[in-house]
Amino acid sequence: MRPFTYQRATDAPSAVQALAAAASTNTALTDGAIQPLAGGTTLLDLMKLDVMRPSVLVDINPLSNAWSAVSLDGGNLKLGALARMSDIAANPDIQRNYPVISDSLKLAASPQLRNMASLGGNVLQRTRCTYFRDVSYDNCNKRNPGSGCAAMDGFNRTHAVLGTSEQCIATYPGDFAQALMALDATVEITGKAGVRSMPFADLHKAPGNSPQIETSLLPGELISAFSIQGRWPRSTYLKVRDRQSYEFALSSAAIALDVQDGTIRDSRIALGGVATIPWRAREAEALLKGQKFGDALASQVAEAAFKSAISRKHNAFKIALGKRVVSRGLQQAATMEI
Ligand SMILES: Cc1cc2nc3c(=O)[nH]c(=O)nc-3n(C[C@H](O)[C@H](O)[C@H](O)COP(=O)(O)OP(=O)(O)OC[C@H]3O[C@@H](n4cnc5c(N)ncnc54)[C@H](O)[C@@H]3O)c2cc1C
Ligand code: SF4
Structure with missing residues (x-):
């Protein structure tokens, strides 16, 4: 070091x-x-x-006192960025009102890591692309702009199929960010000019021609909190990985549904393990609105979620797997007892 x-x-x-x-x-x-x-x-x-x-x-x-609080005021949730993953996962109000959040945190990393790791650090974690993490490879546009991409013709089994570019196909690795995407969260940012907020969906940047620029944070800015409006008791996180514990997602789905008398009034789907950034499947989720849930509808939505997917040599399986994860996640959310 x-x-x-x-x-x-x-x-x-x-x-x-x-x-x-x-x-x-x-x-x-x-x-x-x-x-x-x-x-x-x-x-x-x-x-x-x-x-x-x-x-x-x-x-x-040392900012933890101010920045690790959890408040659930009038049905709106605010989570401090320095709150630890394990504390938020174990919070009974969050488990009851936002199960997608507690599930996404419980299924991430290991108990020891969750005790140390903060929510802000979690959403800003960097890709697990092996070529990015191994400096013996010079050609990584994210680490070494303009140098090429070793993964493109290398071993790319865990790489992304959505949101890729010719410059980078690295997967965004986190779990919690998908829950924030599905809940339309806002991120609070503290910087020299004061405090500003923006939709969480605008925080991460797809690689395009500049994979080294990963977020829209300005120099010196800190994430101080995340906010979510309304309660989402019918929400869930499904994660599929190579082993059932202590592993990153091959494919995951954060799903939030608002169902009244059997009809879906609102629906949100965010995908993990398959995209370069936390990925909201907006076209797919729109198909659910006003509908009664059923297997045929779930398959149609899953197809739509991967319509723009592009696979490389070793990761085509993620498209088939991702569709199944969406279908099963929808089934899980639609049939939850709340
Ligand atoms: C073996 C292993 C397995 C893992 N498995 C998973 C998994 O399955 N799912 C998953 O989601 N994660 C997984 N992780 C990642 C882990 O969850 C993250 O390392 C952790 O959440 C990062 O939080 P931290 O507080 O330790 O961040 P740090 O390491 O302290 O920071 C991470 C980055 O964010 C910046 N940063 C931190 N806080 C802020 C802030 N408030 N504002 C602005 N910038 C900030 C730091 O400067 C740094 O660049 C795994 C990690 C390991 C080592
Ligand atoms: S996929 Fe992205 S992070 Fe991985 S080697 Fe290519 S440019 Fe680097």
């Missing part, structure tokens, strides 16, 4: 001030930049692998 300086923020203004000295674009996520440190479970791994080379770490954990 390369030498770096450790700073401990005392409050939000001091954290933001320290981070504002960061490089002028968020491409500096990989090299030389100043990085916030939350649980450290992604950041320190990548530093040990020499993939991320920050010169300064700003420890934001």
